[in-house]
Amino acid sequence: xxxxxxxxxxxxxxxxxxxxxxxxxxxxxxxxxxxxxxxxxxxxxxxxxxxxxxxxxxxxxxxxxxxxxxxxxxxxxxxxxxxxxxxxxxxxxxxxxxxxxxxxxxxxxxxxxxxxxxxxxxxxxxxxxxxxxxxxxxxxxxxxxxxxxxxxxxxxxxxxxxxxxxxxxxxxxxxxxxxxxxxxxxxxxxxxxxxxxxxxxxxxxxxxxxxxxxxxxxxxxxxxxxxxxxxxxxxxxxxxxxxxxxxxxxxxxxxxxxxxxxxxxxxxxxxxxxxxxxxxxxxxxxxxxxxxxxxxxxxxxxxxxxxxxxxxxxxxxxxxxxxxxxxxxxxxxxxxxxxxxxxxxxxxxxxxxxxxxxxxxxxxxxxxxxxxxxxxxxxxxxxxxxxxxxxxxxxxxxxxxxxxxxxxxxxx
Amino acid sequence: xxxxxxxxxxxxxxxxxxxxxxxxxxxxxxxxxxxxxxxxxxxxxxxxxxxxxxxxxxxxxxxxxxxxxxxxxxxxxxxxxxxxxxxx
Numbered sequence: 001x002x003x004x005x006x007x008x009x010x011x012x013x014x015x016x017x018x019x020x021x022x023x024x025x026x027x028x029x030x031x032x033x034x035x036x037x038x039x040x041x042x043x044x045x046x047x048x049x050x051x052x053x054x055x056x057x058x059x060x061x062x063x064x065x066x067x068x069x070x071x072x073x074x075x076x077x078x079x080x081x082x083x084x085x086x087x088x089x090x091x092x093x094x095x096x097x098x099x100x101x102x103x104x105x106x107x108x109x110x111x112x113x114x115x116x117x118x119x120x121x122x123x124x125x126x127x128x129x130x131x132x133x134x135x136x137x138x139x140x141x142x143x144x145x146x147x148x149x150x151x152x153x154x155x156x157x158x159x160x161x162x163x164x165x166x167x168x169x170x171x172x173x174x175x176x177x178x179x180x181x182x183x184x185x186x187x188x189x190x191x192x193x194x195x196x197x198x199x200x201x202x203x204x205x206x207x208x209x210x211x212x213x214x215x216x217x218x219x220x221x222x223x224x225x226x227x228x229x230x231x232x233x234x235x236x237x238x239x240x241x242x243x244x245x246x247x248x249x250x251x252x253x254x255x256x257x258x259x260x261x262x263x264x265x266x267x268x269x270x271x272x273x274x275x276x277x278x279x280x281x282x283x284x285x286x287x288x289x290x291x292x293x294x295x296x297x298x299x300x301x302x303x304x305x306x307x308x309x310x311x312x313x314x315x316x317x318x319x320x321x322x323x324x325x326x327x328x329x330x331x332x333x334x335x336x337x338x339x340x341x342x343x344x345x346x347x348x349x350x351x352x353x354x355x356x357x358x359x360x361x362x363x364x365x366x367x368x369x370x371x372x373x374x375x376x377x378x379x380x381x382x383x384x385x386x387x388x389x390x391x392x393x394x395x396x397x398x399x400x401x402x403x404x405x406x407x408x409x410x411x412x
Numbered sequence: 413x414x415x416x417x418x419x420x421x422x423x424x425x426x427x428x429x430x431x432x433x434x435x436x437x438x439x440x441x442x443x444x445x446x447x448x449x450x451x452x453x454x455x456x457x458x459x460x461x462x463x464x465x466x467x468x469x470x471x472x473x474x475x476x477x478x479x480x481x482x483x484x485x486x487x488x489x490x491x492x493x494x495x496x497x498x499x500x
Contacts, residue, residue, distance in 0.1 A: 145452065
């Protein structure tokens with residue numbers, strides 16, 4: 001049975017901040033406005049660009065380009081390291097603006113929000129979503145700064161709202177509805193659709209689907225059985241027609257910390273020190289979230305482009321930094337390191353609430369470990385991060401700085 | 413070029429009760445005075461329980477950008493960085 005296109009009035013809005021980190025830096029520093037600006041994890045030649053201004057993008061300086069290449073593309077590019085606290089502050093202001101319109105605001109990342117306007121007071125007062133979109137643009141300039149622009153997309157579901165937001169960058173406001181859906185699809189390529197990457201595009205091509213219009217017209221059984229070979233094909237069938245299937249809230253499943261080593265090393269002692277710092281950061285987030293973890297995952301990338309990854313389920317829950325570190329160090333001690341390490345990451349997994357606590361029969365000292373962890377956290381809350389640290393982390397203040405969490409804004 | 417400074421500086425601050433706005437007005441650094449022009453961004457960060465106000469602003473002549481940090485535990489100002497707006 002065919003599902004028709006959704007002709008209901010579009011009520012979903014997708015808003016994203018244009019070139020988020022770069023534009024916030026340009027807002028903060030009026031002297032770098034209208035200039036090519038790139039934000040890199042490190043400003044050393046091998047550092048990787050994680051965001052760039054529109055002026056830089058026009059010169060080919062895009063996400064993933066190295067600082068060295070960026071400077072070859074444009075000698076005058078202004079390279080800066082990220083200032084996460086400032087971006088988080090902008091994120092919070094952005095959210096506050098949107099919450100003035102409705103309480104159904106879902107942050108998708110540090111620079112993206114989805115707003116569900118169904119039944120919102122603004123819509124009940126008879127305002128159109130386009131009017132609200134222009135108001136929001138103006139409010140964001142008031143709240144964050146006059147240089148900041150956003151893309152607004154309006155659609156009957158999250159997918160079409162996001163697609164609409166990407167149609168006219170920067171500072172666009174577009175609507176996709178049942179009436180103009182085909183017209184919009186006709187102007188796009190498959191990889192312009194959010195969620196369709198080159199691999200998915202190749203899969204679709206193998207089924208003689210080369211354009212979004214052909215994708216829209218493809219029968220559901222073809223997508224489900226031949227192209228995606230799962231229920232994902234059915235989801236795409238609905239999504240393309242404007243039906244909502246992405247209203248899913250994935251709960252917190254893990255806390256991960258990773259670090260790209262500026263000074264690559266294969267020295268086990270240095271790696272252990274880095275690991276401890278990562279465990280401390282992951283542990284702080286774990287405890288702040290009110291969880292304990294039942295497993296741990298460690299991964300390493302090496303200079304010779306090989307990698308190591310190992311996950312382990314633990315016999316008892318871990319909570320304190322010390323326990324997380326011991327579990328991670330046990331894995332690290334078994335790794336034969338083939339070359340210098342370029343990246344290291346640790347993730348605590350299998351989370352469950354820390355209260356009530358499950359005590360082991362023979363764990364008479366576990367409560368003390370927990371109390372110690374809580375006391376250390378209180379001191380660090382009071383006097384600042386890394387005031388009280390394990391001895392192995394001495395003199396590591398400037399290593400593993402806070403970087404930007406692109407995807408996760410759950411801790412904000 | 414952006415340069416880290418990290419020095420204490422003298423600052424005259426201005427507060428408007430009608431606009432409910434408190435902003436730096438004049439910075440004295442290395443025996444020179446800079447009249448504050450455009451405030452680019454102002455945000456706060458917590459270091460432990462101490463609140464810090466971070467002001468990023470350009471001087472009146474749009475020649476230099478300053479990043480100032482007001483430590484609310486002692487009301488001391490620190491100049492964290494400057495920039496002339498050019499590439500490093």
